[in-house]
Amino acid sequence: MLFSATFKKLKQGLSRSRTQLNNRMSKLFTGSVPLTEQMLEEIEETLISADIGVDLSLEIIENLRKNFPLNQVVDMATVVAFLRADLSQRMTSKPGEAEGHEKPYVILVVGVNGTGKTTSIGKLAHHYSKAGKKVLLVAGDTFRAAAIEQLAIWSERSGAELMQKEATDPSAVVFDALQSAKQRGLDVVIIDTAGRLHTQKNLMVELDKIQRVIKKVIPSAPHETVLTIDATTGQNGLIQARQFSQVTPVDHLFLTKLDGTAKGGIAIAIHHNLDIPVKYIGLGEQIEDIQNFDPVSYVEALFQVRETH
Numbered sequence: 001m002l003f004s005a006t007f008k009k010l011k012q013g014l015s016r017s018r019t020q021l022n023n024r025m026s027k028l029f030t031g032s033v034p035l036t037e038q039m040l041e042e043i044e045e046t047l048i049s050a051d052i053g054v055d056l057s058l059e060i061i062e063n064l065r066k067n068f069p070l071n072q073v074v075d076m077a078t079v080v081a082f083l084r085a086d087l088s089q090r091m092t093s094k095p096g097e098a099e100g101h102e103k104p105y106v107i108l109v110v111g112v113n114g115t116g117k118t119t120s121i122g123k124l125a126h127h128y129s130k131a132g133k134k135v136l137l138v139a140g141d142t143f144r145a146a147a148i149e150q151l152a153i154w155s156e157r158s159g160a161e162l163m164q165k166e167a168t169d170p171s172a173v174v175f176d177a178l179q180s181a182k183q184r185g186l187d188v189v190i191i192d193t194a195g196r197l198h199t200q201k202n203l204m205v206e207l208d209k210i211q212r213v214i215k216k217v218i219p220s221a222p223h224e225t226v227l228t229i230d231a232t233t234g235q236n237g238l239i240q241a242r243q244f245s246q247v248t249p250v251d252h253l254f255l256t257k258l259d260g261t262a263k264g265g266i267a268i269a270i271h272h273n274l275d276i277p278v279k280y281i282g283l284g285e286q287i288e289d290i291q292n293f294d295p296v297s298y299v300e301a302l303f304q305v306r307e308t309h
Contacts (some may be wrong), residue, residue: 002124002142003023005044005302006283006291007297007301008266009148009258009283009284010258010261010281010291010294010298010301011134011301011304013259013262013263013264013283013301014068014258014301014302015253015265015297016261017050017051017262017263018050018266018301018303018304019049019301020046020266020270021046021049021050021303022047023047023078023300024042024049025041025043025046025079025080026076027042027076028042028076029074029079031075032071032075033073033074033075034070034071034072034073034075034247035068035069035070035072035073035074036070036071037070040061040064040065041191042063043061043064043079044055044057044058044060044064044248045085047061047123047265049268050263050265050302051234051235051263051264051265051266052087052233052269053238053265053269053272053273054136055272055273056090056268056272056273057139057295058297060086060087062084063086064079064083065085066080068082071243079305080112082233082277083303084250084299084300084303087295087299087302088269088295088296088299090215090268090271091267091268091271091278091295091298091299092273093279094130102182102218102220102264103181103182103186103187103222104136104139104178104182104186104187104188104189105188105189105224106178106185106188106189106218106221106223106224107188107189107190107221107222107223107224107225107226107228108110108191108193108210108211108214108222108224108225108226108248109121109190109192109193109225109228110193110195110207110225110226110227110228110229110244110248110250111229111240111244111254112195112228112240113196113226113231114195114289115194115195115228115230115233115240115256115257116230116256116257116282117195117227117228118150118151118154118192119154119229119256119282120151120226120228120254120256120280120282120284121137121151121154121190121287121288121292122151122154122155122157122158122246122285122291123157123158123280123282123288124190124226124254124280124290125137125158125159125160125188125190125250126157126158126159126160126164126287126288127159127290128160128187128188128190128214128289129158129159132186132268133188134160134161134185134186134187134188135158135159135160135161135186135187135188135189135190135191136153136160136162136163136164136177136180136181136186136188136190137155137158137160137161137162137163137190137192137193138152138162138164138173138177138189138190138192139151139162139163139164139165139173139192140170140173140174140191140193140194140210140213141151141170141182141192141193141194141195142164142165142166142167142168142169142173143167143194144172144194145166145197147192147194147195148164148166150182151164151192152164154287155250157174157179157287158287160190161186161229162174163176163177163180164240170193170194170209170210171189171206171210171212171213172207174210174214175212175216176209176266177191177216178214178217178218178221179217191210191214191222193207193210194206202299204247206247207247208247208248211248223272224251224252225248225249225251226250226251226252226253226254226279227240227241227244227245227250227252227253227254227276228253228254228256229241229253229254229255229267229270230256231254231255231258231262231263231264231266231274232257232259232261232262232263232266233266234263234266235262235266235269236267237266237269237272238269238273238274239271239277241253241270241274242274245274245276250274250276250281251276252276252277252278252279252280253267253270253271253276253277253278253279253280254278254279254280254281254282255267255278255280255281255282255293256261256281256282257282258281258283259284260281264301264302265302267298272287277293278293278295278298279292279293280292281293281294281298289296297300
């Protein structure tokens with residue numbers, strides 16, 4: 001379980017989705033009542049409204065149906081506890097860590113502009129620097145001056161070094177950065193990439209080229225590819241995740257912008273549809289506002305509904 005202060009932030013971030021779930025579930029249950037087909041349909045619609053997705057919502061309802069026969073008397077607390085357990089189990093995974101890999105541990109960060117990618121990189125750099133690792137940030141979005149400037153600010157804040165070369169082929173910058181990191185025995189290299197619209201073919205070609213260059217210098221790398229997804233985008237996040245995963249294997253999600261407008265179910269939908277687990281969550285704009293994802297806490301914050309009497 002996350003620390004109480006963090007859990008409080010998480011609850012605030014998922015307040016919109018939780019309120020919607022709460023309102024809909026409260027209307028269904030007034031104390032203990034017999035379970036009906038209509039109630040199951042309402043619960044299904046409630047899950048879909050939280051951006052969990054149609055297919056997964058149907059699966060969950062089938063599970064509910066198997067465990068609670070029609071006309072069995074149930075209360076909201078029992079049903080919510082079942083939903084929590086079902087979703088937590090589906091989202092449980094064992095993400096890889098930087099330990100046990102050759103140096104440097106290479107993290108490739110991908111995502112659409114506006115998803116909080118650069119901020120997330122700064123938080124990751126701080127996360128590893130705080131653990132005593134020597135970190136190098138690589139400005140792979142070389143044709144967008146603002147991206148390089150932002151990364152420079154985050155490198156200063158996090159205590160990480162920065163490799164940058166404006167208006168240069170991104171692959172060349174990545175090659176030089178990895179060679180340097182190997183020679184100097186750095187622990188972690190975090191590579192930023194261009195985040196123009198994910199439908200643009202040239203971006204995908206660029207990503208593929210970067211991957212090949214990385215493997216030329218360090219055959220086992222990238223050790224981790226992280227996709228940033230804005231938690232407020234709902235089902236559009238699933239579309240982004242699907243398109244990026246068609247170009248590059250994505251290991252983990254960094255779920256950003258978990259504020260009061262977050263649509264919490266999207267993380268569950270992406271995990272279910274694409275088997276990409278969430279590893280990190282961003283709970284604010286500060287550099288320390290990063291947490292390792294805990295599915296039990298996440299689902300509890302999403303489904304912490306009040307019982308009506």
